[in-house]
Amino acid sequence: MEEYKRLKRELVANGVILDYYQDTMLIPNGNVAKWDLIDHKGAAAVVAVREDGKLLMVRQYRNALERETLEIPAGGLNGREEPTEAAAVRELEEETGYTCGQVELLNSIYTTVAFCNEKIDIYLARDLKPGKQHLDEDENINVEAYSVEELKQMIFDCKIQDSKTICGILTYAAKFAPESA
Known part of the structure; x- marks a missing residue:
């Protein structure tokens, strides 16, 4: 080349x-x-799986789309040096109130390679413990839980369109819930 x-x-x-x-x-x-x-300084996201197998999702308003979206918890790094695993754990607790006992990398994605260098590392979180949300002043987030099958159907019906969420859910389904893949 x-x-x-x-x-x-x-x-x-x-x-x-x-x-x-x-x-x-x-x-x-x-x-x-x-x-x-x-x-972009980078971001981290997390597929959080409860003991009952349901995945925690966050519903929030997105200004760019002028509507609410259903997504996996995620957020930007607090500086390029912050480890993405730490950011994923932090965002999980801030947005959902849950802490986790186990985290592992599921996938890394570049969101829009034609003009943006944003990289999102997507983690799997298990051994969840409920707690209290710690939202930013400009955040209003509802926490919901769905089965892998329900989420896959929402993806196939174009109800979930967020790329990190689609990637996280389908990667999780393929690697850890193959009967639903």
Whole structure:
């Protein structure tokens, strides 16, 4: 494969959770192109499985979609250096009130590779213990629980459209609940 070369990177805007850059790129065929880049510090998500086999889900309003979504618990890292496992455990407790005794990596995804470097590590959490939510001031999250079969049907019916949630649920189903895969 021929080489692409970045000629210039310009910061267009700083955001709270991401920065927007415009890159000037030299393409192998000799053309010069402008490419957008969204720089994200990363995130972690968690498929939390109760003893009864149901998965904890969070229902919350998402401004970008102007509606509520049903998702696995997740959130951004508190800086690029924060271990994603620690972030997943923190987000599980903050959003659902549950703590966990066991965590393991399920999958890692890049959400939008054409223009964004956001990476989300998705963990499996077991040995859950209920507690109290610790929501941010701008969060209003309802915690719900569903079977793997119910969630898969919601994915197939296009009721769940969030990529990390789809990836987490289907990876869990394939690896740990193969009878439902």
